[in-house]
Amino acid sequence: xxxxxxxxxxxxxxxxxxxxxxxxxxxxxxxxxxxxxxxxxxxxxxxxxxxxxxxxxxxxxxxxxxxxxxxxxxxxxxxxxxxxxxxxxxxxxxxxxxxxxxxxxxxxxxxxxxxxxxxxxxxxxxxxxxxxxxxxxxxxxxxxxxxxxxxxxxxxxxxxxxxxxxxxxxxxxxxxxxxxxxxxxxxxxxxxxxxxxxxxxxxxxxxxxxxxxxxxxxxxxxxxxxxxxxxxxxxxxxxxxxxxxxxxxxxxxxxxxxxxxxxxxxxxxxxxxxxxxxxxxxxxxxxxxxxxxxxxxxxxxxxxxxxxxxxxxxxxxxxxxxxxxxxxxxxxxxxxxxxxxxxxxxxxxxxxxxxxxxxxxxxxxxxxxxxxxxxxxxxxxxxxxxxxxxxxxxxxxxxxxxxxxxxxxxxxxxxxxxxxxxxxxxxxxxxxxxxxxxxxxxxxxxxxxxxxxxxxxxxxxxxxxxxxxxxxxxxxxxxxxxxxxxxxxxxxxxxxxxxxxxxxxxxxxxxxxxxxxxxxxxxxxxxxxxxxxxxxxxxxx
Amino acid sequence: xxxxxxxxxxxxxxxxxxxxxxxxxxxxxxxxxxxxxxxxxxxxxxxxxxxxxxxxxxxxxxxxxxxxxxxxxxxxxxxxxxxxxxxxxxxxxxxxxxxxxxxxxxxxxxxxxxxxxxxxxxxxxxxxxxxxxxxxxxxxxxxxxxxxxxxxxxxxxxxxxxxxxxxxxxxxxxxxxxxxxxxxxxxxxxxxxxxxxxxxxxxxxxxxxxxxxxxxxxxxxxxxxxxxxxxxxxxxxxxxxxxxxxxx
Numbered sequence: 001x002x003x004x005x006x007x008x009x010x011x012x013x014x015x016x017x018x019x020x021x022x023x024x025x026x027x028x029x030x031x032x033x034x035x036x037x038x039x040x041x042x043x044x045x046x047x048x049x050x051x052x053x054x055x056x057x058x059x060x061x062x063x064x065x066x067x068x069x070x071x072x073x074x075x076x077x078x079x080x081x082x083x084x085x086x087x088x089x090x091x092x093x094x095x096x097x098x099x100x101x102x103x104x105x106x107x108x109x110x111x112x113x114x115x116x117x118x119x120x121x122x123x124x125x126x127x128x129x130x131x132x133x134x135x136x137x138x139x140x141x142x143x144x145x146x147x148x149x150x151x152x153x154x155x156x157x158x159x160x161x162x163x164x165x166x167x168x169x170x171x172x173x174x175x176x177x178x179x180x181x182x183x184x185x186x187x188x189x190x191x192x193x194x195x196x197x198x199x200x201x202x203x204x205x206x207x208x209x210x211x212x213x214x215x216x217x218x219x220x221x222x223x224x225x226x227x228x229x230x231x232x233x234x235x236x237x238x239x240x241x242x243x244x245x246x247x248x249x250x251x252x253x254x255x256x257x258x259x260x261x262x263x264x265x266x267x268x269x270x271x272x273x274x275x276x277x278x279x280x281x282x283x284x285x286x287x288x289x290x291x292x293x294x295x296x297x298x299x300x301x302x303x304x305x306x307x308x309x310x311x312x313x314x315x316x317x318x319x320x321x322x323x324x325x326x327x328x329x330x331x332x333x334x335x336x337x338x339x340x341x342x343x344x345x346x347x348x349x350x351x352x353x354x355x356x357x358x359x360x361x362x363x364x365x366x367x368x369x370x371x372x373x374x375x376x377x378x379x380x381x382x383x384x385x386x387x388x389x390x391x392x393x394x395x396x397x398x399x400x401x402x403x404x405x406x407x408x409x410x411x412x413x414x415x416x417x418x419x420x421x422x423x424x425x426x427x428x429x430x431x432x433x434x435x436x437x438x439x440x441x442x443x444x445x446x447x448x449x450x451x452x453x454x455x456x457x458x459x460x461x462x463x464x465x466x467x468x469x470x471x472x473x474x475x476x477x478x479x480x481x482x483x484x485x486x487x488x489x490x491x492x493x494x495x496x497x498x499x500x501x502x503x504x505x506x507x508x509x510x511x512x513x514x515x516x517x518x519x520x521x522x523x524x525x526x527x528x529x530x531x532x533x534x535x536x537x538x539x540x541x
Numbered sequence: 542x543x544x545x546x547x548x549x550x551x552x553x554x555x556x557x558x559x560x561x562x563x564x565x566x567x568x569x570x571x572x573x574x575x576x577x578x579x580x581x582x583x584x585x586x587x588x589x590x591x592x593x594x595x596x597x598x599x600x601x602x603x604x605x606x607x608x609x610x611x612x613x614x615x616x617x618x619x620x621x622x623x624x625x626x627x628x629x630x631x632x633x634x635x636x637x638x639x640x641x642x643x644x645x646x647x648x649x650x651x652x653x654x655x656x657x658x659x660x661x662x663x664x665x666x667x668x669x670x671x672x673x674x675x676x677x678x679x680x681x682x683x684x685x686x687x688x689x690x691x692x693x694x695x696x697x698x699x700x701x702x703x704x705x706x707x708x709x710x711x712x713x714x715x716x717x718x719x720x721x722x723x724x725x726x727x728x729x730x731x732x733x734x735x736x737x738x739x740x741x742x743x744x745x746x747x748x749x750x751x752x753x754x755x756x757x758x759x760x761x762x763x764x765x766x767x768x769x770x771x772x773x774x775x776x777x778x779x780x781x782x783x784x785x786x787x788x789x
Contacts, residue, residue, distance in 0.1 A: 441598065441625075442650055442698075448651045451633075
């Protein structure tokens, strides 16, 4: 019997191709249609924005990675201190923390009325911190990417064989020799991939620049695309900005593919290999200072979100029907996007593995490679580009705002696919390699195989992927900012509106609600991932 | 589908000038295995031992030639359609299913078991010495017990050919001998045709089997284990066993 798996993969790929390809095609047609206006839009303003986009991404990347290396080393040197697991869990949170929530937390610490300003005042210093502009963007980007880079570098350090540490201890290597001969080669091998990933995330950052950027002097391409469509309705400029953004992401991803990706981090806490070196008292102190500073940098804005949120009139806020409608809309959109991303990722993973097992020793064909690439398509064509493309295309036929639910669900689902794919694929590939021969011999196929063999294995990673995808979707502002209107408002959209109308306390309260929702989903995902890791160890049938 | 094997007697196996390419390596097998016998296959790593079993089981397809089991051509038949059960070195069990369910799959792939099936499963569990452990998951079993479950499943499947692909390689010597004795007894009672890949020539002696020595994808020697493993055995086999080196 012919398997339906490749067909499922083809359908998933078609969906992604239509979503990204439709947007690109629309932009290309628009660019050709109004080429004179289009070329005029490639002015000094555009190049200034492109330069700033690159500059802020470069600085964010350098700062994040430069601080992450010593922090990861410090965490790796002390694999068993009290609270280490909590720190690592905390470092996983920014990954799913909505950018808008983080921005409010950062403002509560580094803003004009924040903790830092109060500290300066207490010390009698006449310094008023200015969070808006490049400084704020950099702080927010480092807040998000320092923990990510730290976890990735820590993961690289975890891959160093235990024997190396035995050897370094036996040979009496000092701190510098250990770094140069053991740690640095491993870090270096993954550094370009980690730096590239952070650069990529910063180049496509939208919410942070939208809220902390200060006018034309601190605007990135993504924000300029949004402004040109939402406020100026300048299609020619939107098209030129989008094309430049697309070229930038393609260039960065091409560079990344040449330099290699960072080691897969996974979503659970890994056990660090045992180290046999004894750090000196001075090293311990230095490492302690680094860990505390890193912890404060990440934890304070989160604590700030909670404190400001609790100071808001939550009873009144939660009594507003508008708030409940936004929560419900967010949950429905989040759940739909998560379900769609899960279905597409499963189809891609299952079809890819089927084709790989069928070809045996032959090299992978185009279709199989396309299934892999399809999962990462959203990295090449950022959500805002897809949104802009479909916004421009749809306005010829319908009111673009009426497409809001479909567009937000589709783009959010696509956003979560790279993560869902990575969560599902290892479990599925391992299970398939274990089960395929046995199922073939016992004649277990079709529904029997799905119900008895595959679903019990996929159940947990699917829930993890679902929870993670839903958290991502709940916090997204990119597409809803473009398509949102009075009839469809998600929680981040409502939050942005309250921030825009200077109802800061309301915004803080909504940020707390949004943060708690995402946190609960992340805890569910993390718990699921930890169980998955344990099951992998026990899974020895 | 499985009705042909309900008689539970051995079946002959014939590999008629079978060619198979594994990457750059060309393999060639021309071989007849008599019904209800035990054949041990030994040879260096990469000599084609597992490939030979995979060809018989249907996990690999011959490039040229024919494979016959009990006189019926099965060259292009799916693994589940062949009168063959196979026990692998690892991953014989589904980790999320208990012992009884893992064995039950050998009876019905949808696990909709009737009373006859349940009785057959209980009997097989008893035969392999796992009574009382029906509800255990594989993680709660030792390595030897897991292989017993796989053998029990082979028993309830009632296929006339049993293939063991280094099935006991990960067990200690005492447990390996125990398992060999168990399959020896079961084979004798059921009259199955058994082919086993092993790295231990003494396994063939223990089961008093026929021995096939593979080298570089071809049958380099074939005969009774006692003869081949004696001092007068073929030079290539003696070299593989390290006997010539130690003699020198």
